[in-house]
Every structure is written in C-alpha cells, then in structure tokens.
Amino acid sequence: MVPRDSIQLPERRATESPQVSERRAAESKGASAAHEISALIAAVFDSLESWRTEILSTLGTSTTPAALDDVVSRRVLPLLTDDALLIGAGFIASPDYVHGRDVHFAWWLGPLESGPIFGSTQEPTRLDLSTRGYADYLRDVRGLEWYATPAATMLGHVTGPYVDHLCTCDYILTLTLPVLAEDRMLGVIGADIAVRRLEREVIPVFLTSHEPLALVNADGRVVVSGEASVAPGSLVRDATSWWDCAGTPLRVVSLGAIRDNPS
Amino acid sequence: MGKDQPSATRVGPAAREAIFAQLADAGRAEQVARRLTDAIILGVLEDGERLPSETELARRFGVAVITVREGLGMLRESRLVETRRGRDGGSFVTSGTGHEGALEARLSTVSRVELADMAVYFATILGGCAERAAARSTDDEGDRLATWLSGASFDSPAAARANTGGFYLEVAVLSQSPRLVREQIRVQAEYGPLLLLALDDSTERESTARVNASIADAIRAHDGERARELVLGQLDAHSRGLLRAKDALDREAVTSGPTRLHPAP
Numbered sequence: 001m002v003p004r005d006s007i008q009l010p011e012r013r014a015t016e017s018p019q020v021s022e023r024r025a026a027e028s029k030g031a032s033a034a035h036e037i038s039a040l041i042a043a044v045f046d047s048l049e050s051w052r053t054e055i056l057s058t059l060g061t062s063t064t065p066a067a068l069d070d071v072v073s074r075r076v077l078p079l080l081t082d083d084a085l086l087i088g089a090g091f092i093a094s095p096d097y098v099h100g101r102d103v104h105f106a107w108w109l110g111p112l113e114s115g116p117i118f119g120s121t122q123e124p125t126r127l128d129l130s131t132r133g134y135a136d137y138l139r140d141v142r143g144l145e146w147y148a149t150p151a152a153t154m155l156g157h158v159t160g161p162y163v164d165h166l167c168t169c170d171y172i173l174t175l176t177l178p179v180l181a182e183d184r185m186l187g188v189i190g191a192d193i194a195v196r197r198l199e200r201e202v203i204p205v206f207l208t209s210h211e212p213l214a215l216v217n218a219d220g221r222v223v224v225s226g227e228a229s230v231a232p233g234s235l236v237r238d239a240t241s242w243w244d245c246a247g248t249p250l251r252v253v254s255l256g257a258i259r260d261n262p263s
Numbered sequence: 264m265g266k267d268q269p270s271a272t273r274v275g276p277a278a279r280e281a282i283f284a285q286l287a288d289a290g291r292a293e294q295v296a297r298r299l300t301d302a303i304i305l306g307v308l309e310d311g312e313r314l315p316s317e318t319e320l321a322r323r324f325g326v327a328v329i330t331v332r333e334g335l336g337m338l339r340e341s342r343l344v345e346t347r348r349g350r351d352g353g354s355f356v357t358s359g360t361g362h363e364g365a366l367e368a369r370l371s372t373v374s375r376v377e378l379a380d381m382a383v384y385f386a387t388i389l390g391g392c393a394e395r396a397a398a399r400s401t402d403d404e405g406d407r408l409a410t411w412l413s414g415a416s417f418d419s420p421a422a423a424r425a426n427t428g429g430f431y432l433e434v435a436v437l438s439q440s441p442r443l444v445r446e447q448i449r450v451q452a453e454y455g456p457l458l459l460l461a462l463d464d465s466t467e468r469e470s471t472a473r474v475n476a477s478i479a480d481a482i483r484a485h486d487g488e489r490a491r492e493l494v495l496g497q498l499d500a501h502s503r504g505l506l507r508a509k510d511a512l513d514r515e516a517v518t519s520g521p522t523r524l525h526p527a528p
Binding site: 137161162163165169170171219232233235 | 430
C-alpha cells in the first residue's frame with residue numbers, strides 16, 4: 001500500500017463554483033479522516049513495538065512459557081480494561097521459541113460483555129484454546145493470516161475485518177507484528193480491536209463530512225460505514241475517490257456515488 | 264476459563280463443566296445417559312477414563328443416585344462404560360469401542376420428531392450462513408475455502424466429522440456475521456455429535472465430501488440460493504440416515520422383545 005496521507009490540494013481560487021468547493025471540502029474531510037485512523041492504528045503498533053523490544057531485551061532468543069507469560073501479561077493486562085480500544089492482546093510464540101511446546105499462546109482477552117458460548121466476564125481472561133474444542137479442525141494456526149502474513153513479509157499487518165471464532169467471537173481487526181531475532185521469527189505480537197468499538201472513534205470523524213464515507217480494507221470490505229445502504233462486512237469495489245490510511249491496508253472511501261445512484 | 268491449562272486434552276474445562284451441569288426434570292436417567300454418551304462421542308471423556316462416583320455424578324447433575332445408576336446402566340448396555348468392583352473400581356469409559364455403540368445409545372434417547380427438528384434448525388442456520396457467505400466472500404476467500412476443503416480428509420468417520428464441522432464453521436465465518444458464527448458453533452456443539460454420526464457410513468461420507476465441494480463452488484460463484492439448497496439437502500440426507508438407523512433399531516427391539524400394542528396400565 002502506497003502511503004498517501006498528504007494529498008496535494010490545489011490552491012483555492014475566488015472564482016470557484018459551489019460544487020467544486022463542496023467537493024474540495026469533502027476531499028479534505030476524507031483525507032483528515034484517513035489521517036486520524038492512521039494515527040489510531042499507529043498508536044497501537046507503537047505499543048506492540050515496545051512490547052516486542054521488551055521481550056527481546058529481557059528474554060532473548062530462548063525462553064520458557066512461564067517467563068514469556070510473565071513479561072507479556074504485565075504489559076497487556078493493564079490495557080485490557082472495560083471499554084478499552086483493545087479487546088485482546090498478547091504474543092503467539094512459534095514452536096521453537098518456547099521449546100518443547102506447540103505454538104504457545106500468551107494471549108489475554110478483555111472483559112467480554114456477551115458470551116452465549118463462553119459467558120460474560122468482568123475481568124481479563126487468558127485465552128484457553130482447549131475450550132475451543134469446535135476448532136479442532138484447525139491443526140495449525142500458523143496458516144492463519146494474522147500469523148502467516150507477518151511471517152512471510154517480516155512486516156506488521158492488519159487482518160480483517162473478520163469474525164474471530166477462536167478468541168472473542170466478535171467482528172474484529174487484528175494487528176500483528178513479527179518478533180524477529182537473527183532472521184528467525186520468534187512469534188507474533190498482536191492486538192485485537194473490535195469493530196463495534198472502533199466505530200465509536202471513526203463515526204464522529206465521518207460525520208463532519210457532508211459526503212458519506214466508509215472505512216474499508218484492501219479487498220474493499222467495509223469496516224465502518226457512514227452510509228445506511230452500505231453495511232459493515234459488505235464489499236465496496238467501485239469507489240471513485242479514496243484516501244489511504246498510511247501504514248495500514250485500510251482506506252477511507254467516498255460513498256457519494258453509491259448514495260446518489262443506488263443500485 | 265482455566266488459566267495456564269496445558270492444551271493436551273482436546274476439550275477443556277468449560278466443556279467438562281457443561282457436561283455435568285444440572286439436568287431438567289423429564290426423563291432424567293435418559294438425560295444422564297445422553298449427556299455422557301455425547302461426551303464419549305466427542306472425546307471429552309476419553310477411552311479408559313474413570314467417571315466421577317455415582318454420588319458425585321448425582322450431585323453434579325442434581326438428580327438422585329438411583330437415577331444416575333439407571334443412566335449408567337443404559338451406557339453399560341450400549342457397552343460404552345464398564346463397571347469394575349473393588350478398591351480401584353468405578354465406571355470406566357470402555358476403551359477400544361468405536362462409535363457404533365454410541366450411535367445406538369444416542370439414537371435410543373432421542374425421538375424421531377426431535378431428530379427431524381434438529382436437522383431443520385441446523386440446516387436453517389447453516390443455510391443462512393452459506394447464503395450470506397456467497398453474497399459477501401471475496402474471490403480469494405472462496406478460493407481459500409475450496410483449497411482448504413480439497414486438503415481435508417473425509418476417509419475415516421472421525422476425520423469426516425471433524426472436517427465437516429470445520430467446513431461448516433468456515434462457511435459461517437465467511438458470512439461476516441458474528442451472531443451467525445456464534446449460533447453455528449452452538450448448534451454444532453448441541454446437535455453436531457448426533458447429526459454427524461451419519462458420517463459413520465462410508466457412502467454418506469463420500470456424498471458429504473462431494474456436496475461440501477459443491478457448496479464451496481456455489482459460494483465461489485456467489486450463488487447464494489444454490490449454496491443454501493445444497494446445505495438443506497445435505498442436512499436432510501444426514502437426518503434421513505439417522506432416522507433409518509433408528510428405524511432399524513426400533514424394529515430389532517420389536518422383533519426381539521415382547522410385542523405390546525397397548526401401554527401397560
């Protein structure tokens with residue numbers, strides 16, 4: 001994704017028609033929305049970056065599950081308060097990092113309000129994959145996008161929006177960063193953001209624009225929509241103007257054409 | 264949820280708790296038998312594992328000891344557990360049994376009307392998931408679903424059950440609806456053990472694998488109507504298979520036992 005958070009706007013001229021100035025206003029709203037979303041995601045990646053540094057400096061390239069859990073939980077738990085932006089966070093260690101084990105999950109979930117399956121919780125809980133017996137068919141989580149993509153690109157990645165059936169059973173974005181030492185990936189450090197919580201941050205920004213806006217991923221999958229006829233989870237492929245959220249695969253698209261010409 | 268739980272066992276404490284949760288009033292001995300049978304089919308209770316004592320089971324289920332004893336008797340008849348006497352005695356999950364005993368035991372505790380209704384409800388949820396998946400999945404997602412499916416084995420009953428359940432869940436995930444995913448997980452946990460027993464039959468396994476592939480194709484082609492129809496057809500086949508098996512069992516009971524046209528006074 002090419003960073004494009006500094007959109008070049010031509011100088012405003014006195015003779016401009018109202019339509020043109022309206023479009024320009026929409027343009028700047030879209031750009032500033034993309035900029036704000038970019039900053040919000042970057043702040044989470046900054047946290048992940050600092051956890052990564054701490055893991056590498058305190059544990060090095062070989063550790064035990066207990067030591068890893070200790071370091072990760074001390075950083076993660078304070079962030080998983082009620083109503084926090086993050087609803088889950090932690091570290092997923094590759095098998096050869098935490099020796100003698102399968103993929104090791106040092107992952108915690110924030111308080112979950114509605115849990116028809118797992119019940120509701122007031123306190124953060126540790127992810128216990130053994131309670132996800134229905135996911136037995138998943139023999140290896142290393143094939144999943146939030147692990148596989150950082151492993152392949154050695155870069156941070158935003159997965160989703162998707163229904164996460166392993167942790168929260170919610171519609172979420174997962175941010176992951178590879179933890180690398182001597183060209184070896186020790187695992188991924190990551191955090192989950194619930195779309196319903198992200199919406200609260202994004203919608204107020206979208207509402208300052210007269211033109212309806214939506215936040216979509218690289219496939220055009222809608223994360224947050226400011227237009228009633230475009231549902232979250234649906235695909236928008238024919239947007240004519242958009243603004244990339246720098247440093248993420250997300251972009252803000254204008255839905256003006258969709259509103260004006262409903263199919 | 265347990266902390267620091269090693270992932271050695273397939274199903275964790277929550278599932279175990281659920282098995283031993285208290286039972287409702289009607290047909291309690293049958294319910295004891297049904298709960299424990301499901302647990303054995305799912306592998307929550309493993310081969311050779313000793314069950315809690317009769318007193319302990321009675322406490323957990325909230326029933327009388329005699330009711331537990333009756334339920335365990337049904338499991339013994341189906342050769343799912345055996346009772347050993349002595350200091351190291353107790354009821355043990357019989358090791359080395361296939362699911363045949365379990366199928367018979369489970370079928371005997373469920374009525375035909377419940378069985379048919381289970382399949383209808385399951386198919387409605389999963390059919391809705393498939394329809395939404397066809398509407399909402401990207402080409403890449405459709406391709407990944409098909410690739411996953413082509414690598415999944417349907418050769419043994421256990422593999423066919425796990426992978427069919429996994430396929431259903433993947434379809435639900437593609438719907439992009441958390442509520443549908445939760446409901447699919449719930450119906451799969453509640454009815455899956457019974458409905459997917461149909462996969463003990465090798466013909467059923469082959470046709471299930473084939474129909475699963477067609478469902479994936481319909482989703483890739485964004486043909487929601489066809490995807491839903493295929494799901495409905497598949498669940499209908501599962502339920503018919505089980506109803507036939509139940510029919511055979513009932514007939515066997517009729518020919519071997521005393522015929523009684525009127526209920527005893």
